Amino acid sequence: MKDAERIIKVRKLYKKFGSFTANKDLNFDVYKGEIFGFLGANGAGKTTAMKILCGLSKPTSGEVKIANYDIYTQTNEIKKNIGYMSQKFSLYEDLTIKENIRLFGGIYGLSKSEIEKRGKELIKHLELEGAKDKLIKDIPLGWKQKLAFSIAVLHEPDIVFLDEPTGGVDPITRRQFWKLIYEAAGKGVTIFVTTHYMDEAEYCNRLSIMVDGEIVALDDPLSLIKQYKSSNMDEVFLKLVRKI
Amino acid sequence: MKAFLGFIKKEFIHIFRDFKTMIILFGIPVTQIMIFGYAVTNEISNVKVIILDNAKDEISRDIIHKIEASRYFMIADYIQDPNDIEAYFKKGDVKEAIIFEKDLEKKLRKEGTASIQLILDAIDANTATLIESYTSSIIRTSVNEKYSNPQLIRIQPEFRMLYNENMEGTYMFVPGTMALILILISAMMTSISITKEKELGTMEILLVSPLRPTQIIIGKVIPYFFLSFINAVIILALSYFVFDVPIYGNFFLLMALSMLFIMMALSLGIMISTLSSSQQSAMMISIFVLMLPTMLLSGFIFPIDNMPTLLQLLSNVVPAKWYISIVKKIMLVGVDFQFVIKETLILFGMCILFIGVSIKRFKIRLD
Numbered sequence: 116m117k118d119a120e121r122i123i124k125v126r127k128l129y130k131k132f133g134s135f136t137a138n139k140d141l142n143f144d145v146y147k148g149e150i151f152g153f154l155g156a157n158g159a160g161k162t163t164a165m166k167i168l169c170g171l172s173k174p175t176s177g178e179v180k181i182a183n184y185d186i187y188t189q190t191n192e193i194k195k196n197i198g199y200m201s202q203k204f205s206l207y208e209d210l211t212i213k214e215n216i217r218l219f220g221g222i223y224g225l226s227k228s229e230i231e232k233r234g235k236e237l238i239k240h241l242e243l244e245g246a247k248d249k250l251i252k253d254i255p256l257g258w259k260q261k262l263a264f265s266i267a268v269l270h271e272p273d274i275v276f277l278d279e280p281t282g283g284v285d286p287i288t289r290r291q292f293w294k295l296i297y298e299a300a301g302k303g304v305t306i307f308v309t310t311h312y313m314d315e316a317e318y319c320n321r322l323s324i325m326v327d328g329e330i331v332a333l334d335d336p337l338s339l340i341k342q343y344k345s346s347n348m349d350e351v352f353l354k355l356v357r358k359i
Numbered sequence: 360m361k362a363f364l365g366f367i368k369k370e371f372i373h374i375f376r377d378f379k380t381m382i383i384l385f386g387i388p389v390t391q392i393m394i395f396g397y398a399v400t401n402e403i404s405n406v407k408v409i410i411l412d413n414a415k416d417e418i419s420r421d422i423i424h425k426i427e428a429s430r431y432f433m434i435a436d437y438i439q440d441p442n443d444i445e446a447y448f449k450k451g452d453v454k455e456a457i458i459f460e461k462d463l464e465k466k467l468r469k470e471g472t473a474s475i476q477l478i479l480d481a482i483d484a485n486t487a488t489l490i491e492s493y494t495s496s497i498i499r500t501s502v503n504e505k506y507s508n509p510q511l512i513r514i515q516p517e518f519r520m521l522y523n524e525n526m527e528g529t530y531m532f533v534p535g536t537m538a539l540i541l542i543l544i545s546a547m548m549t550s551i552s553i554t555k556e557k558e559l560g561t562m563e564i565l566l567v568s569p570l571r572p573t574q575i576i577i578g579k580v581i582p583y584f585f586l587s588f589i590n591a592v593i594i595l596a597l598s599y600f601v602f603d604v605p606i607y608g609n610f611f612l613l614m615a616l617s618m619l620f621i622m623m624a625l626s627l628g629i630m631i632s633t634l635s636s637s638q639q640s641a642m643m644i645s646i647f648v649l650m651l652p653t654m655l656l657s658g659f660i661f662p663i664d665n666m667p668t669l670l671q672l673l674s675n676v677v678p679a680k681w682y683i684s685i686v687k688k689i690m691l692v693g694v695d696f697q698f699v700i701k702e703t704l705i706l707f708g709m710c711i712l713f714i715g716v717s718i719k720r721f722k723i724r725l726d
Contacts (some may be wrong), residue, residue: 169567191569199567203560209376210369221365222568276567 120147122274122305123168128177130163137163139328141177147273150296150306152319156356160328161309162278168307169199169276182273195224198267198275198304202282205263208252212243215251216266223270230269237265257288261295268299275299277308281315293318313348322348324355331355362570366578373552374582383548388540388590389597395532396602406490407435407453409444414463422475422501426457431493444478454480455490467502533598534686535659537591538679541617542653545587545624546631547645549580553632554641576717580625587621588614607693613686616703620682623706626713627678633720653679681705 123145130138137160145151155161166172168181170190179186184193199205206215216237220230238247241261246254251262260280268275277296281289293315300306308319316322316336323333332339332355336348343351374380408426412419426432435453438444447453458476460466466473477494481487553576556562565575591614598604606613627649635641654660656670657679663671674680681702688694688702696703 171563171566194567194569197567199564201560201563203563205560205564207369207373207561208559209373214369214372218365218369219568222362222565222570224362224569 121145122147122149122182123151123307124178124180125168126178128164128167128179129175130160130167130172131175137328138167138174141330143323143330143333145274145305145307147305148300148303150300150308150318150320152316152322153307153309153325154311154316154322154352155309155325156311159325161325164325165276165278165307165309169197170194196273198270198272200263200267200275200277200280202279206251206259206266209250211250212238212247212254212262215262216269219266220269225270233269237269241265257284257291260284260288261292264292264295264299268304271302272304274305274307277306279309279311281310281312289315313352316348316352324352326356363574363578366570366574367581370552370579370582374586380548384544384586384590385593387543388536388594391536391540392532392594392597392602395536396598404431405433406431406455408432408455408457409436409438409447409453410434411438411441411444411456411458413461414459416462416464418464418467418501418505419459421505422457422459422498425497425501426494429493429497448478448480454486455494457494467506533594533602533604533690534683535654535657535679537594537617537686538620538657538659538682539650539653540590540594541587541621541682542624542627542649542679543645544590545583545621546628546649547642549583549625549628550631550635550641550645551638552583553579553629554635554638557632558637576629580629583628584621584625587624588618591617591621604690606690608689609695612696613689616682616685616689616699616706619703619706619710620678620685623678623710623713626710626717630713630717630720633717652677656680657683659683678706678709 121144123143125141125143128138128141129136139160141164153161153165163172167174167179167186170181170186170193174186181193182196184190184196186193207218210218213234216234217230220234225233238244241258243258243262246258251259254262264275264277264280267277281292284292289312296306296308296318308315310316319336321333321335322339323330324339325331332342332351334342339351340347343354345351345354374384410423410426412423423434427434432455436447438447438456441458444456447456456478458478460474460476463473463475475498477491479487479491553562556565556579562575566572570578595606595613599606628645631641631644631648635644656663656666656674656677658674659679663674663680666674685699685702685706688699
């Protein structure tokens with residue numbers, strides 16, 4: 116993995132809100148095609164860090180490079196090269212599946228024919244042919260999540276940021292969702308995902324665990340389990356969080 | 360640019376697919392203008408009239424007889440002294456006094472012209488106009504019947520509106536409704552639609568996308584600009600064709616300044632959306648900061664001149680006050696641009712101020 120192309124570089128990242136430090140000295144790299152899990156309890160600072168990586172928020176200090184673009188000066192280039200899906204639902208409920216595809220394809224600058232072509236593939240792949248003219252609010256949550264992910268990677272970004280993408284979704288759909296993630300990673304898309312489902316954490320290539328704004332552990336799931344003498348990620352997580 | 364157009368299209372879809380939004384956009388303006396319109400063009404009936412007949416000749420008797428027979432009027436009393444009129448009006452139920460001058464018929468025959476004075480209680484200006492026109496038409500009919508050659512004979516009904524000589528309020532419903540509707544649609548609807556995206560989380564998605572924040576805001580505002588403009592045209596058309604409200608001034612100038620007012624309202628809406636994080640608070644701010652002052656402090660319902668000084672001063676910061684003044688002057692008085700420069704500049708200044716505050720407050724990076 117180490118000789119793969121580096122796609123995210125974070126050095127000495129600090130983010131302060133007044134006297135409160137949300138992110139403290141974050142240092143990590145993420146490589147092309149990797150599924151990078153970003154774990155932490157609520158309030159640990161993962162959303163703050165993720166917003167910085169997406170260009171929604173500026174760090175207080177530190178170096179951040181996304182796809183070799185600088186977070187301070189090249190946010191426009193970064194925005195073109197990333198996809199984003201948030202824990203809040205990210206498609207328009209009163210638009211149909213096709214209209215959502217067209218809208219987001221258009222926003223990311225795809226040509227009409229390209230949108231048509233990729234949209235068709237997407238609908239076929241998710242087996243949504245019968246529902247493509249349905250409004251988003253009329254389709255089940257599981258479909259929505261899969262669709263939201265597929266639309267987030269429609270413009271073939273270098274990286275896609277997923278902020279707790281499977282919240283409230285049943286285990287079967289969650290597995291199908293991860294199948295999509297693996298497919299995308301197989302095509303070379305880097306996945307940066309936050310989650311609090313520990314079974315999901317084990318699907319990641321590498322994990323970082325954040326406690327109180329700091330990264331306290333960063334490795335692949337198996338090594339972490341071994342290192343903390345646990346039988347699964349749940350235990351690792353609990354040990355790390357409780358220790359403090 | 361293409362991305363931007365797609366974004367605007369999406370905004371229109373939001374509006375057209377939401378039944379409630381459509382009702383607010385097109386139902387409310389039409390209903391409102393209808394309600395106000397019919398409230399002021401109400402038919403009159405059994406209006407109490409007092410008569411001072413100094414002529415006591417054939418023509419005056421004939422007119423009195425016709426008035427008595429009409430279902431619109433009821434003769435309350437015959438008086439002798441013009442000084443009594445005031446007392447009748449003050450009691451409140453008499454709305455009109457008709458005064459025939461001496462030697463009416465003789466004058467008519469000799470000079471071809473004579474006058475009948477109508478004095479009206481114009482507290483309710485709209486009713487007063489109606490009463491005046493009904494009375495005048497009865498007088499005309501009477502004269503036409505009496506003389507074979509009515510073109511040569513002219514009775515000039517001279518009327519005087521008491522208590523409200525300038526007839527403030529007659530057509531006031533049009534400028535007032537325009538101001539209210541445009542504020543409602545432009546400011547309230549945009550602020551709600553922007554905060555809705557914040558609330559649903561789609562704003563984050565848009566901010567992460569290559570669309571620039573200004574594009575997002577302009578994209579959200581453009582549909583409402585168009586719809587507000589269409590509404591302004593609808594309101595004017597309804598008042599012109601259905602309620603015969605005249606447009607004396609330049610129609611295009613009126614429309615141009617309406618656009619300025621819409622822009623001002625849109626920037627106000629954007630500012631509200633930067634101050635509130637939920638649709639509900641946007642709605643509350645809109646109602647208390649926009650709708651109530653627009654209705655109460657703009658001169659729409661209550662004349663500003665009658666307000667306590669403090670409220671008069673306060674009314675100056677209500678944008679609708681200036682817009683209503685513009686519409687009134689152009690539409691009902693028919694003045695040129697030079698007479699509304701002050702109002703125009705004030706609205707323009709407000710527009711710049713709101714945009715400035717919005718830019719400062721707009722959190723590009725949703726902290």
